[in-house]
Amino acid sequence: MSEKITIYDIAKKLNITAATVSRALNNNPKIKESTRELVIKTAASMNYKQNKLALALKSGRSNNIGVIVPRIDSNFFASVIRGIEEELHPHGYQVIICQTHESPKRENENLYTLIDAQVDGIMMSVTDVTDENDGAFHYVLEKNVPLIFFDRSKHIDGVSSVTINDFKGGYVATKHLINEGCRAIAHFSGDQSLEIFKNRFLGYKQALLDNGMTFKEEYVIHTKSSVDAGKEAIDVLLALETPPDALFSASDFAALGAIQELKERNISIPKEFCVAGFSNEPFTKFMELSITSVDQSPLEMGKMSARVFLEQVDKTETIKIEKKVVLAPELHIRKSSSRTNF
């Protein structure tokens, strides 16, 4: 175990005080140039490394930021985190990862733990059952730690967010299906208590209304984001008196399940039935029957969240800068819904 070199060791060696060493290393202008050079050279030769923990304790800033996501092994969240890390790395921040597994209890626990670990900021996507009135959020705000929601957001005063325009995403996907000639478009939605799913649904509905189509409650099914859930849901739809001829799913996985089931029943896609998903999961473009999907620019979302954080950190004023960034979704049209192009 190599000795830990501190500024006191350097000071002793040079017969000066630690204060001078500290000042020299921090480019304090009051230090004689010759002293500074000597200190810097000596520090290097002794292989000195600043103790970040001591610095953090003194300054109250840990140079860590926390990221809370439902789970990390999802392409979307992993990509967002990648964006955050890449944007923050040059600024000397480290990224701490926490998972909630959709449990608000874990979410609160993570919030408290991060604050107690003195992170300089928190970026998160809430669980699908998060209660924005929960104490943990106020604990964060009280501590004046910048909090930024990405993708899954809640309305809390003083909290910034970076999301995509889910309404528009739902709208353009649905409009596209209409353009392809579909006349009875169903929708797989997620938990409506999450803004994202509500907005995708509203976009879907508005697109129908704007184009002279009737909105049918029975065409909307709430599913989990899984292949099996998609299979079950499409079964329900196909059993209706007037089954739909298209599907806009708020989840790519559920869309995939629907496609698998439709094939099973020898319903031809996109000829007899068109499908569009949401998230642009990698597999959607890899399939032989590639799946039309709405891209959420996760990388950009992560980078943008990091930038919003950087703007807010160091602003000690009590004035809360509440910034709402809304990114544009992008529809990737593929075979599952292309009657005309492919």
Next chain:
Amino acid sequence: MSEKITIYDIAKKLNITAATVSRALNNNPKIKESTRELVIKTAASMNYKQNKLALALKSGRSNNIGVIVPRIDSNFFASVIRGIEEELHPHGYQVIICQTHESPKRENENLYTLIDAQVDGIMMSVTDVTDENDGAFHYVLEKNVPLIFFDRSKHIDGVSSVTINDFKGGYVATKHLINEGCRAIAHFSGDQSLEIFKNRFLGYKQALLDNGMTFKEEYVIHTKSSVDAGKEAIDVLLALETPPDALFSASDFAALGAIQELKERNISIPKEFCVAGFSNEPFTKFMELSITSVDQSPLEMGKMSARVFLEQVDKTETIKIEKKVVLAPELHIRKSSSRTNF
């Protein structure tokens, strides 16, 4: 901004000293039971939270561990990290994420940064050009910080590793192709300086030899792990005088590229050509023509790495416990290579 409550505040309120408060909160047996209860109750009522940074500075332990991966937005690495986080969370550790993007410079930088941030351990998958003689590794070892390689490993004294048996993975995948009746099996390999790719290749070769088949140098192509690389590589193979009738790819992405190209050429899979990949990426099972692949149990790998870390941390003895855990790969047989089953 709420005041930060310290043990001194509690002490002042109760007319005792901070030392007593600290001892009471830490269940020191020398504290009178009534005092302990009083302190604990008061601490709770004042909403006291221990300052982790002060604790970290005093103890030299940050309760953070660092994870370095080439990139986080890969299903494999994200799953490993998930495993690490889940195993370490109950022990109070937080996980700091770093990415290298396959740059050894970034890798070194990350190692130094993590050590300077006083992490209690580091788990990593090396880049494909990592030089194990690099100073950064020794810096870590000098500091006596447990270092654990997962998946992509290097031989360094005193460093534990958790990998899968890549040789066996290559062997069983190849054997399977032989069993399906393939007689000319090609191989897409990655950078041979990485153990994992060397071993997958060696397993492949051994399986050929053990089954009376000839190993042909020209059937082995080094590709990057991407769809396009797979397409180009299969072109080369098909242009050979005696083209192969099967492929074992060390990358699922390259395998997918090959499949796309084979379809383009109207070569029937698996009838005329069988394909097996490696990593069991999510898309391999989602495809209509699902792809046979070797699973690496990333979740288990992450959990195991965390367990190895937990065993090593706190062991202050100089005796380095070098543990090499090798997990068993699992072949998932799917349509791309199943002439018999499907």
Next chain:
DNA sequence: TACTTTCGTGTAATCGATTACATAACACGA
């Protein structure tokens, strides 16, 4: 010469918690 700046560095407090050592109070036995 005497007085004022300026410059460079030292002194010591601080961030918040832990802990070796000291000590006060009290009990007990002889």
Next chain:
DNA sequence: TCGTGTTATGTAATCGATTACACGAAAGTA
């Protein structure tokens, strides 16, 4: 009454760096 433990708590150092304030020396000014 004295000596010896025992128990509970206080005192102060420590982890490593930063920084307000103090101060001596050198330089400038009248």
